[in-house]
Amino acid sequence: MKGISILEGKYAMSMDMYPLQDKSFNRIHPFYDNLKEGRFTTTKCKDCGTRSFPPRVLCPECLSEEMEWVDLPMEGTVLCVSEQLAGVPLGFTPPLIMAHVDLDGELSYLGRVQNCQAGELKAGDRVKVVAIPIESIPAEGKKGAIIEMERVFYVFEKI
């Protein structure tokens, strides 16, 4: 059976850190659908207005299930940078650059920066959110059918 190439024959498939993104497996699948269309989105509670990130199916403030999808800024400013030059997790190659980014006052979070060398990124630099393809993994669908789903994830890139 086809799997994640770096894990085949070495580790259990459960080592895969990315979620199954198909609607059969994931209730926040619109987040990934939007990401494939170039939109960075999250959920907002229709009852109390609380916006969460990552997206939720249930409001963490009032427990309402009435959530709507809202767009987030696609660009932000680096607050601080972390560079890991060796001993990076399986599936990554050094340097592993992480940045805490302020998405223009809407949200701040820590994310990976791609196409960036050590020492290249500093606080105050501008970055954008980009969607990258993630290797698909097989999953068991209806009636035992094995399905492969296209997957994406989000990273930062220096502008």
Ligand SMILES: [Zn+2]
């Ligand atoms: Zn709420």
